[in-house]
Amino acid sequence: ILSGWILVLIGCHNNAHLRTQKILEKKESVISVSGVLPIGGINDSYSIDDENGILGMRGELSYIKGFGNYELGPYAGFGLSDLDDPGFILGFDYKNYINISSSRPIKFGAQLELNSSEYGQIFHIKPSLITITNQKKAGYFGIHGLLYNGSLKPRRFDVYNYSSLGFGFTLGTEYISSKLSIQAQTDLSIVNNAFRIKGDSNFLNYDPGDDYYLLVGLSAGVNFFNVPEGRNKFFEPMPVPNYKK
Numbered sequence: 274i275l276s277g278w279i280l281v282l283i284g285c286h287n288n289a290h291l292r293t294q295k296i297l298e299k300k301e302s303v304i305s306v307s308g309v310l311p312i313g314g315i316n317d318s319y320s321i322d323d324e325n326g327i328l329g330m331r332g333e334l335s336y337i338k339g340f341g342n343y344e345l346g347p348y349a350g351f352g353l354s355d356l357d358d359p360g361f362i363l364g365f366d367y368k369n370y371i372n373i374s375s376s377r378p379i380k381f382g383a384q385l386e387l388n389s390s391e392y393g394q395i396f397h398i399k400p401s402l403i404t405i406t407n408q409k410k411a412g413y414f415g416i417h418g419l420l421y422n423g424s425l426k427p428r429r430f431d432v433y434n435y436s437s438l439g440f441g442f443t444l445g446t447e448y449i450s451s452k453l454s455i456q457a458q459t460d461l462s463i464v465n466n467a468f469r470i471k472g473d474s475n476f477l478n479y480d481p482g483d484d485y486y487l488l489v490g491l492s493a494g495v496n497f498f499n500v501p502e503g504r505n506k507f508f509e510p511m512p513v514p515n516y517k518k
Contacts (some may be wrong), residue, residue, distance in 0.1 A: 285355045286314030287329045288439065288462040289490030290338030290348075290399065291386050293454055293498075294406040294413045294447055296370055298338025300501040302346075305335045307456075307494025309352075314464050314488035324427040324434050325466065328360045333494075334417045335366060343369045343382075352388075360390030364397075370405075370501040378405045379415070388423075395423035395435065406447040406454075419462060439464030453497050460490035506512065 291307035309335050311329040331352030337344050350362035364386035372378050379402060388481045403415030419439035430439040441462030448455050 285311070285325060285329045285353075286327050286437070286464060287305055287311050287331065287352075287397075287490065288314075288399070288417070288441060288464070288488050289420055289458065289460040289492045289516070290333065290364075291456055291458055291492040291494040292335060292337065292364075292366060292368075293455065293456065293496040294380065294403060294445070295379075295449055295496075295498075296373070296378065296405050296407075297337065297344050298501060299339055299341040302336065302338040302473050302499045304335070304499075305337070305348075305494055305496045307335075307492055308332045310491045312491070314486050322356055324392060324422055324425070325421070325437070326354055326388055326390055326395040327362075327397075327421060327427045328354050328362055328388045329436075331362060333362065337366055337368075342373070342444075343367070343476040344380075348384075354390050354392065357383050358390055360388060360451075363389075377434050379403060380405060392424060392427050393425040395421055395425070397421050401443065403443055404405050406449060408449050411446045411448055413443075413445050413447065417443055417460070417462070419464060431499070433470040435466070435468055437464055437466045441488070445492075445498075451498075451500070453495060456492075456496060457493050458462065458490075458492040460488075460492070462488040464488050464489070 289309045292379040293303050309331050331350050332360045333348055333350035335348030337346035345367045364384055366384055368380040368382035371381050381402050388395040398420045400480040404413045406413050421437040424434050439462045443460050445458035465485050
């Protein structure tokens, strides 16, 4: 009974990337380690839906560096598609800082990602607009979009094209200290999946209805900050006075 519930609840789709929402100073960097548990996003009555090449249940490692008004950096990871098919993740983050001088600045940008598994390659774009955090404001929220597209070759078909569109909301909390932060996040999305199966002569459109599926991403992780040396000079002790006449 328990295994049956797991198959129903855990999805093979992804809508979550955990990154610090703190504004990074110029030359400040952060290494983030996170894990994502996806729930939903598929319809069990369509057997093709669970072979979309998306690595939904995953772990990610990212390196992001601040450049004053924006931040960017690469990330990589390992995940599972359909719970038992492993694959690798390569991606790139970019976030621009908007309204930095206001009471509630935001980060606007996107993740560009490639999922590679035995089924083939899937390209992913996730634009987002999310409020920032600091030591006084732990909570954050925002909106995001989802786009997946790729050509796959699973066991039952020669080739088919897969695409997925979605949008949703992000809610999270981040507790920040001088050297690290602990972060938890929930992403709620509505996604629509479509397939084009390549037959002997042409492509057959396979759309599992025009249904929109609920996808929930549960994420947790730790961010390790590398503060630029210049910022710490103000807190260094003063030199010993010289009493030479």
